[in-house]
Amino acid sequence: MTAMSEHQHHSAPPGDRAAWAKTxxxxxxxxxxxxxxxxxxxxxxxxxxxxxxxxxxxxxxxLLALVNLYSSLRRAxxxxxxxxxxxxxxxxxxxxxxxxxxIVPSRSLGIEAINGGISLNPxxxxxxxxxxxxxxxxxxxxxxxxxxxxxxxxVFNGTAADVIGFVYREPTFAEDxxxxxxxTMSCCVADAFxxxxxxxxxxxxxxxxxxxLRVRGELAAxxxxxxxxxxxxxxxxxxxxxxxQPYLYP
Amino acid sequence: xxxxxxxSARPNVFKPLxxxxxxxFFVGATGYQAISSGIDYTLVIGVFATRFLGxxxxxxxxxxLGSITAGLIEAFVKADDIWRLAPRNRLAATIMGAFLGLAFxxxxxxxxxxxxxxxxxxLPVSVGVAFLLGAPFMNPIVFASTxxxxxxxxxxxxxxxxxxxxxVTVGLVIGTFARPKAVLKPLAQQQEHxxxxxxxxxxxxxxxxxxxxxxxxFFEMGRFLILGSALAALMQTLVPQESLLxxxxxxxxxxxFMQVLAYILSVCSTVDSFLALAxxxxxxxxxxxSFLSFGPMVDIKSTLMFSGVFRKRxxxxxxxxxxxxxxxxxxxxxxxxxx
Numbered sequence: 118m119t120a121m122s123e124h125q126h127h128s129a130p131p132g133d134r135a136a137w138a139k140t141x142x143x144x145x146x147x148x149x150x151x152x153x154x155x156x157x158x159x160x161x162x163x164x165x166x167x168x169x170x171x172x173x174x175x176x177x178x179x180l181l182a183l184v185n186l187y188s189s190l191r192r193a194x195x196x197x198x199x200x201x202x203x204x205x206x207x208x209x210x211x212x213x214x215x216x217x218x219x220i221v222p223s224r225s226l227g228i229e230a231i232n233g234g235i236s237l238n239p240x241x242x243x244x245x246x247x248x249x250x251x252x253x254x255x256x257x258x259x260x261x262x263x264x265x266x267x268x269x270x271x272v273f274n275g276t277a278a279d280v281i282g283f284v285y286r287e288p289t290f291a292e293d294x295x296x297x298x299x300x301t302m303s304c305c306v307a308d309a310f311x312x313x314x315x316x317x318x319x320x321x322x323x324x325x326x327x328x329x330l331r332v333r334g335e336l337a338a339x340x341x342x343x344x345x346x347x348x349x350x351x352x353x354x355x356x357x358x359x360x361x362q363p364y365l366y367p
Numbered sequence: 368x369x370x371x372x373x374x375s376a377r378p379n380v381f382k383p384l385x386x387x388x389x390x391x392f393f394v395g396a397t398g399y400q401a402i403s404s405g406i407d408y409t410l411v412i413g414v415f416a417t418r419f420l421g422x423x424x425x426x427x428x429x430x431x432l433g434s435i436t437a438g439l440i441e442a443f444v445k446a447d448d449i450w451r452l453a454p455r456n457r458l459a460a461t462i463m464g465a466f467l468g469l470a471f472x473x474x475x476x477x478x479x480x481x482x483x484x485x486x487x488x489x490l491p492v493s494v495g496v497a498f499l500l501g502a503p504f505m506n507p508i509v510f511a512s513t514x515x516x517x518x519x520x521x522x523x524x525x526x527x528x529x530x531x532x533x534x535v536t537v538g539l540v541i542g543t544f545a546r547p548k549a550v551l552k553p554l555a556q557q558q559e560h561x562x563x564x565x566x567x568x569x570x571x572x573x574x575x576x577x578x579x580x581x582x583x584x585f586f587e588m589g590r591f592l593i594l595g596s597a598l599a600a601l602m603q604t605l606v607p608q609e610s611l612l613x614x615x616x617x618x619x620x621x622x623x624f625m626q627v628l629a630y631i632l633s634v635c636s637t638v639d640s641f642l643a644l645a646x647x648x649x650x651x652x653x654x655x656x657s658f659l660s661f662g663p664m665v666d667i668k669s670t671l672m673f674s675g676v677f678r679k680r681x682x683x684x685x686x687x688x689x690x691x692x693x694x695x696x697x698x699x700x701x702x703x704x705x706x
Contacts, residue, residue, distance in 0.1 A: 139582065161421075174428035206386055229406050230604075304515065
């Protein structure tokens, strides 16, 4: 049998144990995917629009685990169909995501994930709906889109805004100012991108970088770290918990 | 089929030693990042875990669908049914070869054994090569994942156009200038794919066999996905955006870099779109498209599989021709888009 001889070239674990390990990994993956959906932690990883994909994944993982289990049990009277070709190294690599998910607590991308600056430019193509929101309903991404298509920073002077995000600072910022930031995510965290709008708030230096805040105030064009921009002058800062959906979907 | 003397087509790079080295590199690199940025080590690992699991969770369902398709083809489809319809004209036949993936939805991992089987039935070299290079992208599952990642835009269209052009061109070049005997290894030396069982007769057994093959496929191909995602996530976590931008904005350099990356990462075509997303904010569109069109044609794992079917010189051509053509197409696309 060609298939059998080829398999003996590398250190494969005994067929039985490898088969059980395979079943365990497939089942573990299915449980992990299912848990992501039920716990809502899926929001940390992929855009909600694609949650159905993870449901499909869960079903297939469990199905394959059951098929594997069935053939492991049936194997006793049918030695011809064994698949010896999966070594411990492969099993370890495929189990790696599960190990990581077990060891590292799941969390969203936050301030530590910003690796070299934050963008003042909106991401993605704006839908018409995002321009029709009333000023108080706009999120950071909506605001950046408004800023981008405005003729001058001063056109927003006196407009009230009410936004949430986390605090981000750079050494060049004035003491009372920070950027209120969010990550945008189109598909999954691979394309997550930090954006932020400038905020000026006396006494804000007390809030740690990365802290989630609700900021209410009025916009006015001003100098911010050397640029003339619409800046949100805060009337109130309110510490909040990280929202259920930490990312903005462009 | 006594081929015991032929070395295994399986890449032997996944030995425990190498795995340990990768782990050491991983711990060292993340540790260095933690020290140099002053961020707590657990937070660095947390960022890596989130990025890595994000890519994996989004990609795994597609890999599963691809694996199940491979299993179903293996269990239910007879290779010679398909190409009997091939046109006589070489150009037309080669173009059909590039589209054959629509009937045979296999990723680059499944395409080599299928191509070999088709060659054995007398399929013309040019058609086989066009199929080999085109099929990993030209299939409904990959269309879906590319669409989900990028929508209907320059990346999606560019990927289709460039894949077809390159696959047909390379197919014609190799088919025209080389005689079949100079292209293919003698039959006796070719390696049988590992899943070569006596076909069960009953439909229920066939289905069971298909699902078992699918599970094996998931492990075989999943490791490339997992290593590739880990590398991409690690890069995003460690390399500052400005450095990536410096590499990613050159209209030629960015394409070159992404193609080399595609070759090394060896990620399955069903899921490479999600990896490419990691570079969307920093790299030129031409580079993204070239990554997506070149990656499925040739990479580390398919090179290893090619060498089981083709002669050495042809394997070299099968790497270099697509590389040059994709590079050209990517750079032209960048120039057209004004990078």
